[in-house]
Amino acid sequence: xxxxxxxxxxxxxxxxxxxxxxxxxxxxxxxxxxxxxxxxxxxxxxxxxxxxxxxxxxxxxxxxxxxxxxxxxxxxxxxxxxxxxxxxxxxxxxxxxxxxxxxxxxxxxxxxxxxxxxxxxxxxxxxxxxxxxxxxxxxxxxxxxxxxxxxxxxxxxxxxxxxxxxxxxxxxxxxxxxxxxxxxxxxxxxxxxxxxxxxxxxxxxxxxxxxxxxxxxxxxxxxxxxxxxxxxxxxxxxxxxxxxxxxxxxxxxxxxxxxxxxxxxxxxxxxxxxxxxxxxx
Numbered sequence: 001x002x003x004x005x006x007x008x009x010x011x012x013x014x015x016x017x018x019x020x021x022x023x024x025x026x027x028x029x030x031x032x033x034x035x036x037x038x039x040x041x042x043x044x045x046x047x048x049x050x051x052x053x054x055x056x057x058x059x060x061x062x063x064x065x066x067x068x069x070x071x072x073x074x075x076x077x078x079x080x081x082x083x084x085x086x087x088x089x090x091x092x093x094x095x096x097x098x099x100x101x102x103x104x105x106x107x108x109x110x111x112x113x114x115x116x117x118x119x120x121x122x123x124x125x126x127x128x129x130x131x132x133x134x135x136x137x138x139x140x141x142x143x144x145x146x147x148x149x150x151x152x153x154x155x156x157x158x159x160x161x162x163x164x165x166x167x168x169x170x171x172x173x174x175x176x177x178x179x180x181x182x183x184x185x186x187x188x189x190x191x192x193x194x195x196x197x198x199x200x201x202x203x204x205x206x207x208x209x210x211x212x213x214x215x216x217x218x219x220x221x222x223x224x225x226x227x228x229x230x231x232x233x234x235x236x237x238x239x240x241x242x243x244x245x246x247x248x249x250x251x252x253x254x255x256x257x258x259x260x261x262x263x264x265x266x267x268x269x270x271x272x273x274x275x276x277x278x279x280x281x
Contacts, residue, residue, distance in 0.1 A: 030060065031097075032057055035060075064095055067090065067100075068098060068099040071083065071103070071104045074104070075103065075104060075107060080143075087104055087108065118130070118134070118146070122152045125185075126184070127152075127156050131153065134146065134149050163178050163194040167190075167197050172198070179194050179198045208227075220246060223245065227242055227243070227246070
C-alpha cells in the first residue's frame, strides 16, 4: 500500500510539474487564452504563485477587452499621447497581443519620425527643411512641435525684415545688430546684402579713423573726400569727430583768409593733407 501511494505521489508530482511548466510558459509569453486553457486544464490547488498568475490573467483579459476601443478612438483623434500612454501600459503590464496594437505602434513610430525631422530642421535653422517637415506633417497642426516650427519660420521672417530695413536705412549699428542676430541660411539674399553693407560700413569707419589720426591733425582732404563718399546714415555717431576736425580746420582757414595771413594758410594747407602750397587762382 505504501509503495502504491509513492507511485501515485510520483505520478501526481510529475503531472503537477508538467502542468506548471505549461502554465508558466503561457504566463511568460503573456498569452491570456493559452494561460486560461492551461489553468482550466490542470486545475491545481491555489498557492501564492497561481494566485498571482490568475491576477495577471484577469488584468490581461480586462485590457484585451477595453484597450482596443481606447486605441481605435485615439487613432481616430490622432491622439499620439493617448496612444503612447496605452502602449506603455500594455508594455508594462498587458498581454502580448491586443487588437489594434500594431496599427497604434506604426502610427506612433510615424509621429516620432516626423517629429525628429521637425526637431532637426528647427535646430539647424534651415527654413527649406522646416517648410518641408511641416508640409509632410500628418498630425495635429497645434502640436507643440508644429507650433515650434511655425514660430521658427515667423522668427526668420522677422529677422529678414530687419535685415532689409537696416539695408534700406544704411544704418551701420543696426546692420551690425541684425547681421549678428541672423540665425538662418547664410546664402539668403537679404543676409548677403546686409553682410556686404556691414562690411563696407566697417571698412568706411576704419578709413575715417585712419584719416583722422594723421600726425599733423588729420588728412583733412582725404577725410573730406571720405565724408562725401559716406553712404551710410548721416546721423551716425562715428561722423562726429571727422566733422569736428573739418569744422575746426575750416574755421582756421576763414580766420587766416580774413587776416590775409598767407603763411597761416600755407601751414593749414600742409597740415590738412593738401601737400605743397595752394596755387594762386
